[in-house]
Amino acid sequence: MDYSAIQSDVQSTVIDWVEQNEQKIIAVSRQLWENPELQYEEVESARLLSGWLEENGFTLERGVADIPTAFVATYTTGEGPVIGILGEYDALPGVGVEIAPVHKPTGKNGHACGHNLYGAGSSAAAIALKQAMDANGIRGTVKMFGCPAEEGGGAKVFMTRDGVFDGLDAVITWHPANASICTQASSLAIYSVRFRFHGRAAHAGVTPHLGRSALDAAILMDVGVQFLREHMPVSNRIHSVITNGGVVPNVVPDFSEIWYNLRAPTRADVDVLLERVTNIARGMALATDTTVEVCKQSRGCSSNNIANAVLSEVALANLKRVGGPKFTKEDWEFAKELNAGVTRQEKLENMRMMYNITDEHAADDLYEGVGDDMLKGQTAPYSGDSGDVSWQMPYCQYSIACQTVGTGNHSWQQTVCAGSHIGQAGMLCAAKALACSAAEFMGRPGLIAAAKAEHAKKTEAYPYTSPIPADAKATDMCK
Secondary structure, eight states: OOHHHHHHHHHHHHHHHHHHTHHHHHHHHHHHHHSOOOTTOOHHHHHHHHHHHHHTTOEEEESGGGOTTOEEEEEEOSSSOEEEEEEEOOOBTTOOBOSSSSOOBOSSOBOTTOHHHHHHHHHHHHHHHHHHHHHHTOOSEEEEEEEOOTTTTOHHHHHHHTTTTTTOSEEEEEEEESSOEEEOOBOOEEEEEEEEEEOBOOBTTTOGGGOBOHHHHHHHHHHHHHHHGGGSOTTOEEEEEEEEOOSOTTBOOSEEEEEEEEEESSHHHHHHHHHHHHHHHHHHHHHTTOEEEEEEOSTTOBOOOOOOHHHHHHHHHHHHHHOSOOOOHHHHHHHHHHTTTOOHHHHHHHHHHHHOOOSTTTTSSSOOSOOOOOOTTOBOSOOOTHHHHHTTSOEEEEEEEOSOTTOOTTSHHHHHHHTSHHHHHHHHHHHHHHHHHHHHHHHOHHHHHHHHHHHHHHHSSSOOOOSSOTTOOTTOOOO
């Protein structure tokens, strides 16, 4: 089949289906927004999305990787490329707000990262792709992956380890953002590690010499880590919090815990960083006559992202054909109110750093264009569990404008955007671009072959291993 001969028909099928079902897609995203569920508790969210896909002819496998809220929805027209689409739907604790131009917190959970849009938009893309496959005789398989617990839960890492993504020829995904691009930037690998010091309790005033302070060990460890910062690559990141420092000051603490997130551009880099930080912990335990236990979190460890240039070039071309989100006059007026506290410099810095967009619209409250820069060779300052998926097969990702320019993820403004037409406009754009690109991947086996060759070359120097133990379960937590 010559895909170029049917490409315009495929695009028309996809766009027509999304536009004809616009209100249904928006309703699904709103239903998720109004019922925000936290990591591994997304029972109703998973049921809503998987049920919608099932109603549209997909075969469902629920509870994959022993995760009750994870699912795979599959539709096939016969032998051909197998293309995956990722979707998320978990919320964040305590960030719920009313839809208003000023901060009106509800104290409830909320979708401050737009995962309600992500889940609904990806599901819509899968259904639109099915229509295009049927209408245009495209042979292959589409799989929509319901991925819970991205916010610190790392479900995709467990799903990757357990083979849920095996057999895919390519995967495409997206995420709500301040602007629309197809990014080739990598992300940071991350390890989440708790260091637990055990000492000896004693009366802090009468017999302090008999005590061995676990708190001293934790504090001294953090001091050592501060000095390490001068001697590690500038691209590395270390964050910490003392989660247990004792109970009362007149008792020498016999237990303390300090929790670190370690980030670096690659898994190889973060392996080195972990060893250096662990050596500091061992040294401070020796210095304080305490012992230390190292507990690597199963939830919170993930690999860096590997973007595929072959797929990304095609995906960007499809995004340009679809065009950026179409915001209404009311959206622009509302965005200006939401951005009342955002300075022009903050907008410019956000757009430059995250998207390398510096055009005349970079300081607008909304961005309707499509950025040309794919951030190739750059490392984004965030981590995510999609990175582990990208090590398995060719992978590409959109960022789509669903938020006001200059506001950050997990902010109250972005919770508002995720529940209003600003976010919904971006979601509809994402659904169209995802489906058009996935259809092209499926219709061009030669493209898949080239993408696989690129992927093999990028992963040959450091073959993938799971960052989590083989026996760890998503329902476990190192406590």
